[in-house]
Amino acid sequence: MPRAQSIALTAAYQQNPNHKRVSMQMSDKSEAADVAMLRFAYDERLSSQVFQRFGKPATGVLPGHNALLNMRRKHLLGDAIRITPELLPDVWRAFAQCLRSLGLSAQSGGLYVQQCSEYNANVMSDGENFDIVVNSGLLNDFSLAEFRFVVGHELGHVLYDHHEISLQGLFQQHSMMDERDALLLFGWSRAAEISADRVGLLCAGSVEDAVSAIFKLSSGLNGIDKSLIRASMQQQFEDLKNHIHQWQKNPESRDDRHDIRTHPMGPIRFRALEVASAHIASIFNSPMSNKPAPLIALDQRIAALLDAIDEGVAEHRGFETAAGKDMLTKIVLYVALAGGYLSQDMLAMVRQVCASLPGEYSPESVIVEANNKALDRHFREGIVAELKACFENEILTTDEAARGLSLASMLCGGEAIYLIAVHEIARALEIDTDRFTLSQTARRLSRAEIVRVLGISS
Numbered sequence: 001m002p003r004a005q006s007i008a009l010t011a012a013y014q015q016n017p018n019h020k021r022v023s024m025q026m027s028d029k030s031e032a033a034d035v036a037m038l039r040f041a042y043d044e045r046l047s048s049q050v051f052q053r054f055g056k057p058a059t060g061v062l063p064g065h066n067a068l069l070n071m072r073r074k075h076l077l078g079d080a081i082r083i084t085p086e087l088l089p090d091v092w093r094a095f096a097q098c099l100r101s102l103g104l105s106a107q108s109g110g111l112y113v114q115q116c117s118e119y120n121a122n123v124m125s126d127g128e129n130f131d132i133v134v135n136s137g138l139l140n141d142f143s144l145a146e147f148r149f150v151v152g153h154e155l156g157h158v159l160y161d162h163h164e165i166s167l168q169g170l171f172q173q174h175s176m177m178d179e180r181d182a183l184l185l186f187g188w189s190r191a192a193e194i195s196a197d198r199v200g201l202l203c204a205g206s207v208e209d210a211v212s213a214i215f216k217l218s219s220g221l222n223g224i225d226k227s228l229i230r231a232s233m234q235q236q237f238e239d240l241k242n243h244i245h246q247w248q249k250n251p252e253s254r255d256d257r258h259d260i261r262t263h264p265m266g267p268i269r270f271r272a273l274e275v276a277s278a279h280i281a282s283i284f285n286s287p288m289s290n291k292p293a294p295l296i297a298l299d300q301r302i303a304a305l306l307d308a309i310d311e312g313v314a315e316h317r318g319f320e321t322a323a324g325k326d327m328l329t330k331i332v333l334y335v336a337l338a339g340g341y342l343s344q345d346m347l348a349m350v351r352q353v354c355a356s357l358p359g360e361y362s363p364e365s366v367i368v369e370a371n372n373k374a375l376d377r378h379f380r381e382g383i384v385a386e387l388k389a390c391f392e393n394e395i396l397t398t399d400e401a402a403r404g405l406s407l408a409s410m411l412c413g414g415e416a417i418y419l420i421a422v423h424e425i426a427r428a429l430e431i432d433t434d435r436f437t438l439s440q441t442a443r444r445l446s447r448a449e450i451v452r453v454l455g456i457s458s
């Protein structure tokens, strides 16, 4: 972060019979917390991968940000209208409130409006200065709180230095972009939007106003009751999730899994924001210096949501690493040991799973230890704790761990005791049960079948 950004919130929870409402009021006094803490972890991780691949900044052929900003400022002063306190006092006050709350100076940025009915806004930044342009349609139809969400979102891009990656510049530079690189860039772009939405939420002050702004941006509709908006977004999110899960089971879906889009789907933005809002409010209620555990866990769940849409960027590489293979072996072992001992059949099965993984990997020491301590309850508890730590360190993605659970259930299924073991691991790793398949019958799988279940390209 280039400078210290601070914001203080007071949060109040109001329980109502239908849903938990979270409201937040911004204030620029009292204790401050760092906006950097709110950044979506996936955005940080993917951006560092982009920098490793393309250098930093990763802007391809585009001229320096300073030159770009100056070029654009000339265009804006010529063709758009600059918003001043005299011209639109309410809008200006809302803009100034966002800047103040985020620790940004009014001197560093400009606000412009251009004639366009489409609900949209954008920002250009050089890391120090920035200009935000808002379309007139949005300014006419959005409430001031919804407008603060939009401005906060754009300021989120400024604060998180998202200008250091330019998809446009990189695609111009690399006319034959490698598919994997392209998917990484689009994946990062969508993750960056989730980060920006969280700053938008802070500035809007309530999740209702933030969601209503997202609804208007997606639908172009104005004047719909806020309670209807939330219910319809919730329903559409569930429908989208079910559709994706069904489609993923279909072999024809393989060609469709790479979704090329710079912004996350509206219902996913909604869901990511809604689940984040309670945690965000509680973070700002109890300031602390480190990113708190609930937000880390939450970020993993949201990353899994995004992965479900675009598996390509999910880095299916965990099974190639020694730690990832170890983790998979332990998932299978834990389930296989549920009966209290490791039979010759189960032993052969664990060895076959390991042999199906890419590269050299010898699980023998793990197997010998498991064989010796099969009846020791603490040994199995230890496995769960180890798996949890590995998962928190992102050794396997949620999708990979879910595939491991499906595999273990197919190999050991049949008896309830094995299925319970699968559920125990899922609960410890916070993996939704609808992300893996539970098999009721145990069966031997060929190497090709194991590879298919694990999603490894052999």
Ligand SMILES: [Zn+2]
Residues within 6 Å of the ligand: 153, 157, 193, 196
């Ligand atoms: Zn954005």
